[in-house]
Amino acid sequence: xxxxxxxxxxxxxxxxxxxxxxxxxxxxxxxxxxxxxxxxxxxxxxxxxxxxxxxxxxxxxxxxxxxxxxxxxxxxxxxxxxxxxxxxxxxxxxxxxxxxxxxxxxxxxxxxxxxxxxxxxxxxxxxxxxxxxxxxxxxxxxxxxxxxxxxxxxxxxxxxxxxxxxxxxxxxxxxxxxxxxxxxxxxxxxxxxxxxxxxxxxxxxxxxxxxxxxxxx
Numbered sequence: 001x002x003x004x005x006x007x008x009x010x011x012x013x014x015x016x017x018x019x020x021x022x023x024x025x026x027x028x029x030x031x032x033x034x035x036x037x038x039x040x041x042x043x044x045x046x047x048x049x050x051x052x053x054x055x056x057x058x059x060x061x062x063x064x065x066x067x068x069x070x071x072x073x074x075x076x077x078x079x080x081x082x083x084x085x086x087x088x089x090x091x092x093x094x095x096x097x098x099x100x101x102x103x104x105x106x107x108x109x110x111x112x113x114x115x116x117x118x119x120x121x122x123x124x125x126x127x128x129x130x131x132x133x134x135x136x137x138x139x140x141x142x143x144x145x146x147x148x149x150x151x152x153x154x155x156x157x158x159x160x161x162x163x164x165x166x167x168x169x170x171x172x173x174x175x176x177x178x179x180x181x182x183x184x185x186x187x188x189x190x191x192x193x194x195x196x197x198x199x200x201x202x203x204x205x206x207x208x209x210x211x212x213x214x215x216x217x
Contacts, residue, residue, distance in 0.1 A: 006087075006088045006091060009084060009087050009088055010026070010084065010088075013080060013083050013084050014026060014064075017068070017072070017080055018071075025067065025071075026064070028067060029060060029063040029064045029067050030060065030063070032063035032066065032067060033056065033059045033060040033062070033063040036059045036062055036063055036066075036156045036157075037055065037056055037059040037156070039155070039156075040055065040059070040152070040155040040156065041155070042055035042056070042059075042152070042155075050123070050126075051127050051148070054123055054124070054127065054148070054152075055148070055152045058149060058152040058153060058156070059152060059156050061081070061084070061085060061153075061158075061161060062152075062153060062156035062157070062158040062161065063156075064081070064084070065077055065078070065081050065158050065161060066157075066158065068080055068081070078160065081161060081164060082164055082167075085161065085164045085165065085168075086164065086167060086168060086171065089164070089165050089168035090168050090171060090172050090175075092122060092123065092124045093115075093119060093122075093124075093168075093172050093176070094172070094176070096115065096118045096119055096122050097115055097118075097176055099118075100114060100115060100118060102114060108177070108179040108180070108205060109137060109138070109140070109205065111177075112140055112177055112180065112203060113135070113140065115176075115177075116140070116142075124149075127146075127148040128144050128146055128147055128148055129144065129145045129146035130142055130143070130144055130145075131143045131145055131198075138204060138205045139202070139203070139204045139205070140180075140201075140202075140203045140204075141200075141201065141202045141203070142201050143198040143199060143200060143201070144191075144192070144198060144199035144201070145197070145198045147162070147191075147192045147193070147199060149162050149165050149193075150162045150192045150193050159193070162192075162193035163191075163193045163194065165193070166188075166191045166193050166194075166199070169182070169201070170182065170188065173203065177203065179205060179206060180203040180204060180205055180206060181203070181204050181205075181206050182201070182202070182203050183202050183204075184199070184200040184201070184202070185200045185202065
């Protein structure tokens with residue numbers, strides 16, 4: 001899903017909720033986005049331009065959420081944001097994976113690690129801090145100790161939106177790497193967005209028996 005498909009998602013979801021006024025609503029959100037971003041460190045001189053652009057896109061999500069909350073109530077607005085942010089969030093890793101070229105003899109772990117290296121250089125990954133704990137033939141375990149998504153959403157007074165981005169990982173890894181079981185240890189809430197000191201990622205090769213089960217089972 002590229003930028004065009006993301007715009008299609010925004011149009012579909014907002015039109016479904018707001019009807020014909022959705023373009024006017026979105027224009028107002030763009031104005032609000034600028035106000036929100038101006039209060040953060042990403043508006044200051046010296047911030048890397050790429051990071052500031054990324055922060056700006058996240059701030060637009062905050063503006064949409066705050067404006068929807070005023071119209072629909074916080075509970076409904078959060079549900080709408082799930083329909084927006086999940087497909088848009090999954091678009092980035094899907095795009096990274098689609099651009100990869102791997103040999104037919106590449107093992108599942110080699111493919112996974114090639115993807116991880118690409119993600120660390122992507123727009124959504126280059127601003128985070130990642131620490132690998134285990135990386136062997138069967139298991140890839142790492143922690144994100146700095147998450148710019150959490151930082152931006154916290155600065156724009158919508159920290160709960162970061163939890164929706166946490167859900168992106170669970171959906172994407174099940175879809176893109178079904179050979180692996182993905183977990184966050186003993187709880188799906190082991191992420192910075194839920195107040196933990198880091199985000200936990202553990203991907204372990206499935207046994208043949210486990211591979212027959214649903215990846216979200």
